[in-house]
Amino acid sequence: MLSLDIEEMNKEEIKKHKWYQILYVQVLIAITIGILLGYFYPSVGESMKPLGDAFIKLVKMIISPVIFLTVITGIASMSNMKAVGRVAGKAMIYFLTFSTLALVIGLVVANVAQPGSGLNIDPATLQSEKVHEYVQKSHDATLTGFLMDIIPTTLFSPLTGGNILQTLFIAVLFGVSLASIGDKAAPLVSFFQELSAPIFKIVAILMKAAPIGAFGAMAFTIGKYGIGSIGNLLFLILTFYITSLLFVLIVLGAVARYNGFSILKLMRYIKEELLLVLGTSSSEAALPTLMDKMHKAGCEKSVVGLVIPTGYSFNLDGTNIYMTLAALFIAQACNIDLTLQQQILLLLVAMLSSKGAAGVTGAGFITLAATLSVVPTVPVEAMALILGIDRFMSECRALTNLVGNACASVVVARWENSLDRDKLNRALNGNTVVGNN
Template sequence: MKLNPNNEIQPNKSLLYTITTNLTFWVLIAIIAGVLLGHFHPKEGMQMKIVGDAFISIIKVFIAPIIFLTIVLGISGMGDLKKVGRIGIKALLYFEVVTTFALAIGIAVAYFIQPGKIDRTGLDMEDATKYTTAAPKEFNWLTFFMDNLTLQVLLAAIIVGIIVNYLKQRESVIAVLYKLSGYVFKALKWVMYLAPLGAFGGMAYTIGKFGLHTLLPLGKLMLTVYVTMAIFIFVILGSIMRYYKMSIWSFLKYIKAELLIVLGTSSSEAALPNLMEKLEKMGCSKPVVGLVVPTGYSFNLDGTSIYLSMSVIFLAQLYDVHLSFAEILTIIGLLMITSKGAAGVTGSGFIVLASTLTAIGKIPVEGLAFLLGVDKFMSEARAITNFIGNGVATIVISKSEREFVAVEPILDEQQQF
């Protein structure tokens, strides 16, 4: 697929070629193969656990460098906060409020629908202690931090980001970090080509050990995530747009070509240049667009926030792990930080989920093998929600700062805001 000068998608390959070169297609094939192997040959299916575990082990290698680089670049990329002034601060406050709200919605809906609650007759998935160590009777924050690599990386990234922000060689350091980040994400892209193998191993083991009825909570989780994100877009973001006398439906029609790009690539970054151009054509000032949109790709990931919080609660329900109110608040606090490391790149949301589970230390990280089979199919929903959320954020900041200047109309009468 490619775009013509009018931003209309044009086919340039055969349908068969497009399908067979799509990673989602091969993940789907792998899932079906895993289900069939696990159902008809349970013993062999259970032996495929090593394949799923190997993929997870490779993914976990990327946790520290991706979180570190993304957080450092996100902070240092803001530049002098005094210079960006009120716009930068307001954008950060908006990002934090909306993404925290998204996290809370994800947890609330997951507890209400309970997609991870299944009939455990004959299952041993509730025995989470075989995967985790018992928590100490008295919680110690210092011990928790010293034993937690994720939190150590986050703190180091925040400190380094602040330092880089005030270096005289700031631009050259950022350029080096961007290049390094590019190499890391390129490596991640190649690793994600192994996702079908990981999905096959995880699904074959799951079905072989627990049976076909375990597919029910996976389907329930997918449906729950998609419905929750739709509600978030049309109700929450829609209400915010309505407050500024604008229509979420008209905005979606205006960026429909970009939404198709995001849908096809599962990456909100794929349509970043087009989004910035269209926001400027709408009337958003160039400085606001240049500040809010790129920053939003690190700090304003609404879809990822919903997915992460729902997935954590889903796995807790699946393994029958009871979470206290304090632990839920801890999860929200962790995700408020770790979700900022989930860049709009395919597979990174899965990495942040792995890092969050590792940080919590109570929910088995091995449960990711269960999620792997459907993670790829939820990445589209995450990317689209993130994409729309950043567009709405830019419009809101522009309007609130009176940096939205009406230009020559570019929408027809039916699409006017």
């Protein structure tokens, strides 16, 4: 009876919002206007870049406090500290399995579709200063350096530095310490729980600016690069988008079905976040609201706090598909035949380099540079071939990564018996109003 009352209340709340007041509708309209402005008035569209940049900065400003409070309150409420390690371990097994599978799928599709065949490019004609910048960053982004970078300079620097894994590291330590001292920590835990409410209210306020950010970012992209610039490389873009879509629908769809939920319903549930990522080309723009939504969908706060921020660095399905697909595209375009051993080497290096450059701006392109550098027969300079269209593929990378992390949080929560199935079913069936505060 209570569930029926809740459902009726939610339906009434939905009716209060007119169609143009719904966030995802506003973002969709903003993206459309941005595309039109960038197409018909390129210079004006290009000048809209600060709007997109400002919105992403606003969101990044609040990411560290959201992760810090979510993880601390989640872990502090766990009576068994072994559960923290167990959740992290299961999450990493999940990440490693599906990230590797994504790399393999990209490799297979590239060999079957042959998107680069017939271009007959001479690598000597390809020179780009921008590519050299990415190559330099790839040399700097070693796995050891990445692991060392997880340790912050001070206890509080992650809250101001914006490094997701550093924030997660300190939050886990703080949460474990609070849980270990028991009742003495109760006032502090209560304070953090109370503080979470205004922090998430700030997130809701910032999200009202999402349409402006999406408009600015999309107008800039179309204005600067132009829709026409993707013409001769359209087959690669289509291959990548179709491969990513099939990965989500078939691979993640099978995982979701096995764990008792629908991947399509999950995507519908996080449609605001997906549109926000599409508009801004940044998955970070949707991180705070994604964490909130997955918690409201029945995933325990401690699981969400550990899985999603970690997944943003280690569970990059879209980026991994892109890396092997793009690497083979470049080889095919330059008429370079890679042996099976060389392709396997590319795969193994990509598994490591995708972790080494995690959290770095332009990580997809940086990891590609690091991966190509181990196969001397494929010139790194040939990355200039896809530099112009990388922006058009970054949206797909981010969208696939976002769905992968949302799926991971539900799966790991189920493995841990930390999933409220009633809440999940209500959320995925559209009976829970979230994100339109």
